Amino acid sequence: MNNWKWNSTYDEAENLDWLILRDGPISKYFSHEILNKDIKSLVNVGYNIIDVNLKNWTISNYQSKMKDAFEFPQYYGENLAAFGDCL
Numbered sequence: 001m002n003n004w005k006w007n008s009t010y011d012e013a014e015n016l017d018w019l020i021l022r023d024g025p026i027s028k029y030f031s032h033e034i035l036n037k038d039i040k041s042l043v044n045v046g047y048n049i050i051d052v053n054l055k056n057w058t059i060s061n062y063q064s065k066m067k068d069a070f071e072f073p074q075y076y077g078e079n080l081a082a083f084g085d086c087l
Contacts, residue, residue, distance in 0.1 A: 063078035
């Protein structure tokens with residue numbers, strides 16, 4: 001991941017990651033156009049974006065779906081502790 005630095009002269013392009021992630025790792029978008037623009041900008045500065053579709057996830061399969069989405073190793077234990085270890 002890119003080493004983050006704050007630019008004291010406000011520049012949305014340089015500080016986009018901070019603006020999106022300052023309140024936590026989840027941001028709600030109301031426009032697909034803006035979301036796609038921001039994804040491109042984050043990729044351009046070195047972020048690895050993982051696109052996860054939760055449509056077919058269930059309580060019984062979500063751990064294996066996360067394993068696939070995040071490309072966790074085969075030994076992933078499919079529990080919260082293992083999830084933290086693999087991140």
